Amino acid sequence: MGLNCRILLLILTVLGLSQANAAESDNTALLVGDKPGDLRLPAARGYGFSLREQLGKPVLLIWVGDCNIVCRDAVPKYEALAKRYSKDYPSLTVRVVRDADGDSYPRDTLSGMSELINDSHLPGAWKVSPVPAVMLISPEGVLDRILVGNLNRNLEFTDRALASWLSSTGLERQR
Amino acid sequence: MKFLAAGMLWILGMTQAVAETQDNAQLEIESAKRSVIEIGNEISEIEDRLVSPVSTKASLYVAVSGGRFFKPLTLKVSGAGITPISYVYTQADVQALAFGGVQPLPAIDMAPGNHRVKIVVHGMDERQQERDLVYEGIVRKGETHLKMLLSIVDNAAQRSAVATLRTW
Known part of the structure; x- marks a missing residue:
């Protein structure tokens, strides 16, 4: 194979690698249909x-970000909603995601739902903007819906959205 | 009749020529694919050598012995001249460690010389109370790949656990 051809292939491979790296590091714009990391x-x-x-x-x-008064009022309602759907779909996994306040993590809890701390210093954190936002992620790991x-x-x-989405996931209702 | 036979022979010849051309094209495609794979491997090796040469390469592994008195939840590695590392443990991770798994953490870049390393493992004790295990000490990085094993070992007498670091 000619030298020019090898150089062209090298350039294409390098471009491909750098694009892949850029895509991996950029999780700021999560879109419906994405399969995020x-x-x-x-x-x-x-x-x-x-x-x-x-x-x-x-x-x-x-x-919920840092969760203001309106958010604190709303979260228990989402807990009731999640409980209702969990009866039909026990595999439904629900998490409330709160922002860390600098280096300190919130000590209180907003509801009986499991809460996660979105600490931007951690490699596994996502940059989600704007918040509040509700995300529905399919069993295949695809971001199906975002309600902002x-x-x-x-x-x-x-x-x-939950009613139509859960019935479309192909999971069997338990009752 | 003669013309018909000649025509048939010509068509057969053409078909063979086309088949040979297709075979050649296929071979060239295969060769190109092999070249792409070889170039990819070469680039990956060069990238590895440039990004993390052996002289600055260090690896940290975590192991748990017992796991009754302490269950890790997060781990943070820091120190001067060291790329900080953070790790969040899920229940599955902790179970794997309790079954004897050794966890490799992302590679650390460390220049040759002495480094003060601080490792904070935040976790739960047997009463589900949160507590920290801290290892702080100096590690010596030579010109070869430094390997470190952080062991979290139960101390039954004190109903707690200790974190120790072994390097080689």
Whole structure:
């Protein structure tokens, strides 16, 4: 094979590698249909969470940022919603994701749901903006839906989205 | 009849020529694919040598012995001249460690010389109370690949665990 051809292949390979690296490092723009990399975060209590370990289960992530008064009012309503759907779909995994305040982690809890701390210093953290946001991630690990905005206003949309989404995942209802 | 036979022979010849051309093209494609793989490997090796030469390469492994009195939740490695490392443990990770697994952490870049290393393992004790195990000490990095094993070992007498670091 000619030298020019080898050089061209080399350039193409290098370009491909650098593009792949750029795609890996840029998780700022998560879009519906994406299969994002692992989300690996510490929990407010107990063991950490890895999204990759949830493959095969539908995942509902509720990103609340630093959670203001409106958010604190809304989170228990999402807990009730999650409980209702978990009866039909026990494999539904639900996590509330809160921001770390600098180096310190929140000590209180917002509800009975498991909470994760999105510490931006950690390699497995995601940059999600804007928050609050509700994400539905399919059992295949694909980001299927994102609902952005006031959690109280989005509660009904989330309810409807969960109903149609869970029935479309192919999981069997338990009752 | 003669023309028909000649025509048939010509068509056969053409078919063979086309088949040979296709075979040649296939061989060239295979050769190109092999070249791409070889170049990819060469680039990967060069990248490895440039990004992490042996003289600055260090690896940290974690092992748990017992695991009754301490379960890791997060681990942080820091120190002057060291790329900080953080790791979040899931229940599956902790179970794997308890079964005797040795966990490799991402490679560390470390210049030759003495380095003060601090490793903080945040975890839970047997009463589910959060606590930290801290290792702090000086490690010597030579010109060869430095390997470090952080062992979290149960201390039954004190109903706690200790973290020790072995290097080679």
